[in-house]
Amino acid sequence: MASCCQGLEGSYNTKMAKTVAILKGIQFSSDCGLTPCSLESDAEAVVNWIKNKKFKDSVFGVILNDILVLIDKMGNIPINFTPTAEANKVAEGLAMKAVKEVEDRFWMEDFPGYVRNLVLVDMPVKAV
Numbered sequence: 001m002a003s004c005c006q007g008l009e010g011s012y013n014t015k016m017a018k019t020v021a022i023l024k025g026i027q028f029s030s031d032c033g034l035t036p037c038s039l040e041s042d043a044e045a046v047v048n049w050i051k052n053k054k055f056k057d058s059v060f061g062v063i064l065n066d067i068l069v070l071i072d073k074m075g076n077i078p079i080n081f082t083p084t085a086e087a088n089k090v091a092e093g094l095a096m097k098a099v100k101e102v103e104d105r106f107w108m109e110d111f112p113g114y115v116r117n118l119v120l121v122d123m124p125v126k127a128v
Contacts, residue, residue, distance in 0.1 A: 002032045003111045005094040006104040018043035019063050021095070022050075022079075026070045032108065039071075039079040042088055047081040089118040 006024055008017060022041055029036050041047050046060075053068060055061040071077050082088060093115045097105075105112070111119060 001034055002028070002106070002108050003090070003094060003115070004028050004104065004106045005097045005101060007099070007101060015043060015046060016060065016063075019046050019060055019067075021091075022046065023063055023067050023070075025091075026067060026074070028106075030070060030074065035074050036077050039077055040082040040088060040091075041079065042082060042084040044081045047079055050079050089121045090115050093118045 006028075008020055012020065018041060022039065022043075026036070026039070046064075049055055049060065049064055050067055050071070055064050071079070084092065090111075094112075097112070097114065
């Protein structure tokens, strides 16, 4: 339905960048008038913090709280850890592109050509 790649200004460690990416993804879906049926991330610690509503690291607390508020407003969307090898190929492709892009990019009812094959990889396999 919609996709985007946005750069983050500043220098973040991997865990912080993935936490901000979850927040930006939820904000983007809300801005588009969409409600995700679920959220996935390959950042297991961040997923556990959100699920358990326990933030051991205060540096992440404000961002995690914003995520929880948005999830609650959207109807308590489930969030799950998914190893990178199993899914999130589209998100990973968009993230790699965002690192190289000068400006943010947004697509509605479409997606960029360079992730077309990744969309097919991310689609669930149906048993025959």
